[in-house]
Amino acid sequence: MATVTPTATPRGYRSVFRVREFRAVFAAHLMSVLGVVVAEIALTVLVYRATGSPLMSALTFALGFLPYALGGTLLSGIADRYPARRVLVGCDLVCAACAAAMAVPGAPVAVLLVLRCAMAFVAPLFQGTRNASLTDVLGPGEVFVLGRSLLRMVAQSALLIGFGLGGLLLTVLAPRGAIALTAAGFLASALLLRFGTLLRPARGSGARTSPLAGARAVLGDRRLRALTLLFWLPSLFLVVPEALLAPYAAEIGAGTAVLGLLMCAMPVGTIAGELWAGSALTARTRSRIVAPLAAVGPLALLLYVVRPGVPGVLVALALAGLAHAHTLGLDQWYVDAVPEELRGRAMTLLGAGLMTLQGVGMALAGLAAEFLPVHGVVAGAGVVGTLVVLVLLAELRASGRSRGGAGGGPRDETGVVTK
Missing domain, CATH: 1.20.1250.20 (MFS general substrate transporter like domains)
Structure with a gap:
């Protein structure tokens, strides 16, 4: 799979999509971002129906932010200690397992919130590892900048599309069914990254x-x-x-x-x-x-x-x-x-x-x-x-x-x- 070198002359965003590996990264990012947005909506509805408490419903959203600082600090060393592909696939599998557990009928609200925290805990490791690995896929020059920009635009678009999509899904599916689709999205992302990107050595020495x-x-x-x-x-x-x-x-x-x-x-x-x-x-x-x-x-x-x-x-x-x-x-x-x-x-x-x-x-x-x-x-x-x-x-x-x-x-x- 070819990568774009730092000396290549980019021609706008099309130059990024010419890189085969990036197409896999982009598709995986799209699936995981939409999955997270849909999961947040479905989980908020699920918690509100179970508790009748607006506070608990709002807390579900807040838990998407709170573990970021802890996860980003405690897990950051893993991003350089192990090969990027292995870290990314592992994070996707953890999120898929958490989403699948949320979809189990009868899961208590406390368990749902813990699982939401676990997903948010590994999110900064996934994002940081993926952003760092873009320099391997695209080179550290202008094409990297455009690739990062595309991934940010996907995240912003998810705010516009994801909430509408989540609301539409909840008109035809129960909240747990929508969460199950999120688990499938994370699995699809893991498969894309596993088979669509190269296995490169870790950046760091491997020492803890x-x-x-x-x-x-x-x-x-x-x-x-x-x-x-x-x-x-x-x-x-x-x-x-x-x-x-x-x-x-x-x-x-x-x-x-x-x-x-x-x-x-x-x-x-x-x-x-x-x-x-x-x-x-x-x-x-x-x-x-x-x-x-x-x-x-x-x-x-x-x-x-x-x-x-x-x-x-x-x-x-x-x-x-x-x-x-x-x-x-x-x-x-x-x-x-x-x-x-x-x-x-x-x-x-x-x-x-x-x-x-x-x-x-x-x-x-x-x-x-x-x-x-x-x-x-x-x-x-x-x-x-x-x-x-x-x-x-x-x-x-x-x-x-x-x-x-x-x-x-x-x-x-x-x-x-x-x-």
Whole structure:
């Protein structure tokens, strides 16, 4: 199976699909993401029917976030210690087994929640290992960036399609039947990865290390720490408007149908931004727009200052999503900065922190809205988010200067190697 080398000249997203292995990875990702979304809906309905408690139903969703930090920290070393294909197939089989156990009639609610935690616990290991292995499949250059972008767009599209698909399935299947389909999806993903990708040796030495060794290696390096935080911290502020959409929609008198439309705005903007950056921009241009778009993205939320109606909210959320186009350039900076032997651990921690801080951001948004007007909380998140990004960009420039221009080719104004 051929892979694209770092020196290959990519021609947009089509260049990624020319790689046979990536087609298997993409199909497996699509199945697992849709499976997770459908499972979350079905499990929430199942728990609510069993308990009659809105709190327990909401807790089912929350459990999708809570184990990320723990799993990402404790399991990150596995990503480099064992061959990537073996880790990915193993994670899929664990999730398939958990989903199959959830589908067993009469399973107590406590067991269902534990099984949901187990699936979320291995999720950061799966995601980090898969993202690191993309550099083997596609090379660490521009084609890798486009591959990562495609996988992110699948995840965003799942928010738009998956919930509708899950609701449709529940009109013809019992919740446990929908969960059983999720188990089948994970099994199909495992088969695609097992027979559609090559078995490559592990990146690391195979020696066991402390569970915190990966976090220390990533966060102990000044440049890697700044890059990691540049992924993590903006997400904490950008989830605020989505977390508060329901109370804000009620505040301006918008109905349920309008609320659904508002919830689609940021994912649609994000997908559009990624398509634009991946299809229309060169790698050098994507690198140059990272700083301005990362800083300007949260400022779109300042539209909330005037307490906008539905059109204004749609514009604010879509613009914030469009600014996500900077992530393609940031991906290239990150993969250039991470040593190959650390790549699996770094990617695992990156995904775990991102999901964890999104959960934290949602919780903090709800807490702030208990004491302050919703529109003020959202606008304030935009201002603070921009200030945080500016501080991180300054730190990134300083880390580049402290390393000098040694090695790797010319550097742009942030100190990042440009190709």
